[in-house]
Amino acid sequence: MFAVDRSNDTGQAARVAIYLRSYPFDVTGMECQRRALEELAFEAGLPEPVTFLDNGLRVADGLPARDALLRAVAAGLVDTLLVPGTYVFGLGDDEAGAVADELARHGCRLIQLPSRRARGRRAEPPVGRGSLTPAA
Structure with missing residues (x-):
């Protein structure tokens, strides 16, 4: 499930992941979100x-x-996680926040997809607490 980047001969590279969840089943919406998150990773200079x-x-x-x-x-295999929002982790803010806190305890940086409006005006380098949303 995980690719190992040995191009720098230092062993396993820091990994970047995307997490998506949808109910009900939604192929089109998930693909759109995945592509947007991959583009965000690319723009930030992150690995695939x-x-x-x-x-x-x-x-x-x-x-x-x-x-x-x-x-x-x-296990240290993922150190950066891209999500459309923390809502993917659970039904309510408490559950979603608990998962986000667990990620942070393990040193994982959580990056949320900016709103469509913010993506349209993104011109500055990423700022903020673990996210790639532009400054207001």
């Missing part, structure tokens, strides 16, 4: 991200890709 996808699953169903992602972060 690995994608973790829970499409068509409710939080109550269990989220196997989210769980695999959390294990990868804990």
